[in-house]
Amino acid sequence: MPLKMIYMVTDGGEVRFGHILGHEKPVLTVSWSPDDDQLLTCGEGEVIKRWEANSGRLLHVYERTDFGFISCAWCPVGFILAGTTDQSIILLDLEGAELDSWKDYALRMSEMAITNDGTRILSIYEDSSIAVIDREKKKILRLLPQEGVITSFSLSNDNKVLLVNLLNRGIHFWSLLKGYEGLISRYEGRISTRFIIRSCLGGLEETFIASGSEDSRVFIWHRGQRIPIMQLQSIHTGTVNCVSWNPTNIHMLASASDDHKIVIWGLPS
Template sequence: MENLMIGPKGGLIKKHEFVRIIIQCLYSLGYRKSAVCLESESGISYKSADFESLESHILNGNWDDCVSSINKLKSLGDETRASALFIVFKHCLLECLNRGDNALALEILRKQVVGLQDEENVHNLAVGLLFLKELGLSKIDNGLIHELRERLLFEMEKVLPPPITLPERRLEHLVEMAVGAQIDNCVYHSSDAVSLYEDHHCSRDNFPTETVQILTNHKNEVWFVLFSNNGEYLATSSSDCTAIIWKVLEIGRVTQKHILRSHQNPVSFVAWSPDDTMLLTCGNMEVLKLWDVETGICKHTFGSDGFVVSSCAWFPDSKRLVCGSSDPEKGIYMWDSEGNEIKAWKGVRMPKVSDIAVTPDGEHLISIFSDKEIHILNLHTNAERVISEKHSITSLSVSADNKFFIVNLNSQEIHMWDIAGKLLKPSKYKGHRQHKYVIRSCFGGLNGTFIASGSEDSKVYIWNRLGDNPIEILSGHLMTVNCVSWNPRKPQMLASASDDQTIRIWCPSRF
């Protein structure tokens, strides 16, 4: 019975294991009668014979037999065996103290528990039991004793490995893995409508592949484009020294809301506050300005006329912002939205900052220093890590889930790195053309599934994050595409900005 295989592919699923996890699922969903019925009809028990033996010993308080049974389990590694014995002896100590058998409790602690765990865990156990004793809290009635023994069984289920016990909610985990694998293999994933009734597949028909609107309001090269966090606005900036705030009316249609005219030099960067009420604008030869989105009025200019800002970013509270300067003596400044300086990183040894970002959770500050170095600063611990690229970095972009960031390189590659934990070997997205231009890429789609980038060959390139080769190459612009932005609330909408003085809005062809 245990070797009988089922399934359309044959040889992959053991019938005994399959039925057993179905029984576990029925129990976890509260269908106890159905679970018992299936156990009876199939002759397969949710609990293994080894675990049923342990369960009997624990519920009846047969601790010597319980310890003996654990020691006889050949499939246990030394560490797992020690963990199982430790939680048994921990409960046994409690019952000894409850009976007033202090001598036996001390013997178990000295002869059995010591050596199973590290010294700190054993010490904490002893202190905890002594504390209960002193407070007179060790007297437990029989009803609570039974409840604590059942809790011990629950702990044992988590410690002991298969097939002695099953991992919690195993069937749901397997189904989630299967659905997740289908999503990962869905090249054009753009819908979260996932059903167990059929294999998941998103059609190219729902992907932004067609130009549905061309915006021509700028009078010179358009260098930056960015949707607001709520997807209701679009901001663009240009070498014509202006920035424009656009209102997103519906998928495929936007209209001009405000022209921002206070800058005296080209505007190369914009940043929406997380609450979308304010917009920052700056340029390589310009100061940093703060605008009210509703009125289009400049609320504040940061720094003096000689303070040149290359990039800027908001903290998630929409009250603090940070900017970096291409002038090494200026460094990085943190301000509040009223213009008060909070902190500065500057000095003669400070390298120039070419790009800067704050992760959406406010945990990390990421800076591009001296073209090839990426500095990741934990703002809570001040711990810093440095990543070095072999080629010059022209821009960076952070994913909304705080896990990854991408950098554009003048070697015609885009690299993706993780932010927290061990650095991964970067994924390399190739195909687009980039040498000296500051071309900016972005994450987009559901859960940042896609990476989009402009290119010097006048095209927009789109990759699925799991693949190195582009899945779409969008044509329409006449000159270099400097920047792209994916609407975070409308995953079927993409915007691109070009040296041809236009912004293109891309949507599925059916729109």
């Protein structure tokens, strides 16, 4: 059975095993609630499960008979946004009732985000653009065309900028400010030719960018520099496909790799 595991990390970097969260199929998406008390996990083409993070207790299972889920995200007002196998987006309440839906878009539902005010949804559009969708009017406000195939993207906490990961094209940094939408910078150095690799913003006021790489390294950039300021290596032995910056400890970073290891990085003790 594919599993999702929760580990507890202390401020000093000590890692302790927490809970195992089970699915029938591989887990594609994990989304923490705004208060970090609950967790959503989405199995590939199957169900979404809502868990209590501290205890690992299963709180609810969201499922449909006519389609499966492939992604999920928490809405800031306590609802759940879900991408489905029939290329739709649906909005659910915590008990599973469908509140709204967006259909007939040429969207890749494996990657979604919603702004903090709940008014705009972002999704990949036909592999090489980001669609910004008005949630209430149910229409695409604009497309952000990219220079290649998009593998993933990451929205900043203040919703002002967007990191877009491209095959063979590095990471592109976009402004989402009204009147200033556009490509700000490109970040080079990491290797991404075959796999989905997720990057993130972090550090003080999200000043830094981190990403994994197919050569087993973790790269860190300052927003104002296209070349990495740091490379973390010699721990992982496979493709580093995901990184996550600690939202409360600006000196702590986690990386996950195809070598089945999670590494916690931080300042020397």
